[in-house]
Amino acid sequence: MTTVREEAMRLVAACRREVQKRWAEVDELALANQRRVLEALWAEGVGAHDLNGSTGYGYGDEGRDKLERVFARVFGAQAALVRPQVISGTHALRLGLFGVLRPGDHLVFATGTPYDTLESVVGLRPAPGSLAEWGVSHTVVPLTEDGGVDIRRVMDALTPRTRAVFFQRSRGYSDRRALSVGDLEAAFGALRSALGDGLVLMVDNCYGEFVEDREPTHAGADLVMGSLIKNPGGGVAPTGGYVAGRAEYVQRAAEQLTAPGIGLEAGPSLGVLRLFYQGLFLAPHTVAQALKGSILAACVLERLGFEVSPRWQEPRSDLILSARFGDPRALLAFCQAVQSAAPVDAFVRLEAAPMAGYEDQVVMAAGTFIQGGSLELSADGPMRPPYTGYMQGGLTLEHVVIALERIAEAVLAQDRAEGRMTPDGARAAGLAQRQHS
Numbered sequence: 343m344t345t346v347r348e349e350a351m352r353l354v355a356a357c358r359r360e361v362q363k364r365w366a367e368v369d370e371l372a373l374a375n376q377r378r379v380l381e382a383l384w385a386e387g388v389g390a391h392d393l394n395g396s397t398g399y400g401y402g403d404e405g406r407d408k409l410e411r412v413f414a415r416v417f418g419a420q421a422a423l424v425r426p427q428v429i430s431g432t433h434a435l436r437l438g439l440f441g442v443l444r445p446g447d448h449l450v451f452a453t454g455t456p457y458d459t460l461e462s463v464v465g466l467r468p469a470p471g472s473l474a475e476w477g478v479s480h481t482v483v484p485l486t487e488d489g490g491v492d493i494r495r496v497m498d499a500l501t502p503r504t505r506a507v508f509f510q511r512s513r514g515y516s517d518r519r520a521l522s523v524g525d526l527e528a529a530f531g532a533l534r535s536a537l538g539d540g541l542v543l544m545v546d547n548c549y550g551e552f553v554e555d556r557e558p559t560h561a562g563a564d565l566v567m568g569s570l571i572k573n574p575g576g577g578v579a580p581t582g583g584y585v586a587g588r589a590e591y592v593q594r595a596a597e598q599l600t601a602p603g604i605g606l607e608a609g610p611s612l613g614v615l616r617l618f619y620q621g622l623f624l625a626p627h628t629v630a631q632a633l634k635g636s637i638l639a640a641c642v643l644e645r646l647g648f649e650v651s652p653r654w655q656e657p658r659s660d661l662i663l664s665a666r667f668g669d670p671r672a673l674l675a676f677c678q679a680v681q682s683a684a685p686v687d688a689f690v691r692l693e694a695a696p697m698a699g700y701e702d703q704v705v706m707a708a709g710t711f712i713q714g715g716s717l718e719l720s721a722d723g724p725m726r727p728p729y730t731g732y733m734q735g736g737l738t739l740e741h742v743v744i745a746l747e748r749i750a751e752a753v754l755a756q757d758r759a760e761g762r763m764t765p766d767g768a769r770a771a772g773l774a775q776r777q778h779s
Contacts (some may be wrong), residue, residue, distance in 0.1 A: 367451050400499075401608060420588050434585055451507050451510075455482055467701065493528075563587060576620065613631075635742030683748045705725065706720070
């Protein structure tokens with residue numbers, strides 16, 4: 343009789359064979375992005391002395407300043423702010439928003455309601471110090487039915503006080519596709535052709551860096567923001583975030599981080615420069631490993647009967663794979679299977695719990711070397727209908743393969759226990775769209 347473990351391993355192996363062509367495409371992407379990063383490091387003449395860092399005020403930290411010039415080159419930007427004092431993607435977004443916007447200004451969200459943790463920053467959920475409390479109003483424009491930017495409605499939402507239009511590249515905790523750089527470029531072009539350079543075009547770039555061969559700043563964004571414990575930190579940056587784009591807006595963001603009149607000049611690098619440089623160097627390869635893992639995961643989960651997005655054949659613009667479970671217990675079981683395959687805290691039993699910045703309880707599988715390091719293999723989701731899980735990361739493809747074997751084994755064991763799989767491993771009919779059963 344075929345064991346559940348044998349069936350799970352056969353399923354993952356079959357999917358590995360099926361996705362080979364897509365993996366080859368990712369290899370070419372990684373090569374192009376690695377070349378871009380290396381050329382930036384060469385152009386700035388990075389040396390061993392740049393890896394040492396500074397303490398105290400951080401004045402005259404050439405290694406820090408050079409790293410920011412490297413980031414600017416990689417992102418096709420005029421300038422960049424790259425600091426360990428930026429604690430998260432949300433913090434980086436907050437710096438950009440408060441740097442650009444002033445009391446009385448109006449902000450348009452062109453990609454629907456922003457990610458959960460940004461709602462308090464903006465004032466969609468009341469919070470001390472939000473943009474709303476500072477007199478900045480906002481309008482949320484839903485995406486089109488197919489998940490694209492509704493340019494006509496965005497244009498209709500603009501007012502004489504509109505200062506910035508904000509785009510979220512990743513799906514976040516929403517049921518929509520990620521936006522490609524091409525999608526954003528089309529929206530930027532339409533806005534520029536109608537209104538010139540009067541608007542500041544801002545992009546939440548979290549989970550999107552190095553997933554394509556260019557960044558939103560290459561396509562006309564004025565400002566992009568993200569976290570170093572996601573893609574651009576390569577899995578080794580222990581903290582940090584970045585803002586990149588037009589020099590005047592990067593300077594304004596820096597003055598939010600430090601103080602007006604100080605801006606980029608101060609800020610100690612505190613011994614993390616080597617990890618920041620090394621993480622950026624590794625990022626194209628590590629992101630490619632995670633992309634390959636995401637493609638394989640989509641194939642495996644779909645074979646197991648779950649509705650996933652994006653499907654394995656579809657192009658990707660971020661690292662996030664969503665799978666709809668339809669039941670809180672199934673979502674928790676999925677995250678538990680991911681946790682059980684982690685290199686750290688594999689023994690932990692997960693429970694949903696409140697988290698700062700989220701309205702709903704959240705379950706998070708995160709057996710990571712760096713707390714919250716989303717480029718490492720992790721899975722999470724808010725405990726609200728339709729109980730969708732979001733899987734991302736994987737520093738090595740091998741880890742993702744092994745984790746998927748464990749996930750498949752857990753699902754197949756449940757199927758066998760409930761009579762959805764025969765003892766010889768043949769799948770019973772009706773598994774597709776299991777979340778609706």
